[in-house]
Amino acid sequence: MAPLPETQRAWVHRSKGGVPHFTLETIPVPRPGPEEILLKVEAAGMCASDLHILDGTTPLPGEYVLGHEIVGTVAAIGSDLASEQYPEGLRLAVHGPNGCGKCANCKRGFDNQCQDPVKKWYGLGINGGYEEYVVVRPAAVVPVPSEVSSEAAAVTTDAVLSPYHAVKRGGIGPDTRVLIIGLGGLGMNGLQIASHFGAKVIATDLDTSKLAIAKQFGAQETFEQLPEEPLFVDVVLDFVGTKETFESAKKHASPLGKIVPVGLGATELSIVPHVSAIMEHQFIFSFWGTTGELAECLDLVAKGVIQPTVETCPLEDVKDRLHKLEKGGVKGRVVAMPSLK
The missing domain is CATH 3.40.50.720 (NAD(P)-binding Rossmann-like Domain)
Incomplete structure (x- = not known):
């Protein structure tokens, strides 16, 4: 696989004295562990949940990169994974709830309700998509159909998946x-x-x-x-x-x-x-959705059944676009794309 850069741009969330701070920084590019995948981020969707974290109404303390609607291409894989299954450049959507794949709920297909007590959600406790490279686990990725753009796929991981799960729950x-x-x-x-x-x-x-x-x-x-x-x-x-x-x-x-x-x-x-x-x-309460449902949603987008309304922006504009979202100045969803300048 191609050589990796040493550093990257990332929007880092920190809590200082209980007050959230959100800054664009240069941080190291991580290397995947034995059973992990490093993705080069193509698209990261913005969500009102980010606003709730940043205004303190939903405090999630710690230091991590925000952004839980993620699509990227395989840049590197861990030593225990096979390149035949995860070839360089393979485009993958990330399931934000990050199920462990091993507990009773995950085995039943309800990985949005993972019972692992230490596991955290991507972009909501551990590093997410407002950066150029992100490490994810194989249990949390779904291939993106060729008919679906990366920005539409990023939106699908939450803004399509969540209502799809709710429709099924109902x-x-x-x-x-x-x-x-x-x-x-x-x-x-x-x-x-x-x-x-x-x-x-x-x-x-x-x-x-x-x-x-x-x-x-x-x-x-x-x-x-x-x-x-x-x-x-x-x-x-x-x-x-x-x-x-x-x-x-x-x-x-x-x-x-x-x-x-x-x-x-x-x-x-x-x-x-x-x-x-x-x-x-x-x-009947409803939370996010499962990896199986994410695959179904991507298929519906590929077939044109669902047409997400999306606007894009460079990674540097994330904070400004979140402010615009907060003020109601967005129709549909906004997606940050690190490749845009």
Whole structure:
């Protein structure tokens, strides 16, 4: 394999006195351990989770490189891995939850719920994708189809995978009546996925410019403000996750309906037991997705079933673009590409 550089550019997160700091630095290029892969990062997606870490609302202390939506090409492999399986240049998407592959949940295919107590998520505790090279484990990578661009694949590792997992958790299928609350990057992808599965989708967002796009992606009805009368849908996918949207979800779910909070906009949500018991509502929480589902999502993107909305930027612009994301100035998702200048 080609010689590796000694240093690289990276956006490093540090906690000093409980206050997060985020700086672009020059750090060493790591070498993979015996059972590890070194990827040359092609694309790293940005996410609201990064904002929550940087503003302290979701503190993840330590020193590490942020960025949990990663796609790269094989630059080097450990001594215990075979070059036939991981040839130089092979393009791989990284499964951020970083399952160990050995615990009971991982063996059952639920590697997003890995039981390893010391394992951490890429870009959320250990080094992630806002750098030029990153070390990953073989259990956490999925090949990227040739039809899928690196920037679209990076978005797929979270902004497509998370709604896909939520749709499956909600048991959505043909003729399921679904209400989607929030049409940001995840919500718009969730709409496309639910429509692909044959659901009858209602979508709502305060940004009216998104409602016409939602119609193009298969929404049968759209609302800027939901009606006073309950819609009585089978499943509500809440991609906002505030107390207000959670109340709306409960209001518009039918008896026996499923409520799936996906967005993490609130630290607490309330359930009135006797009301929900009478309605027999099912509250189903959803987290990220599995490596098996990531492969399925990449296949759907390759076939054009899901069309992520993506804009790109150089690695140096990560902090500025995160500020833009925080202020709501982004349509879809932003992806940093170290090759861009």
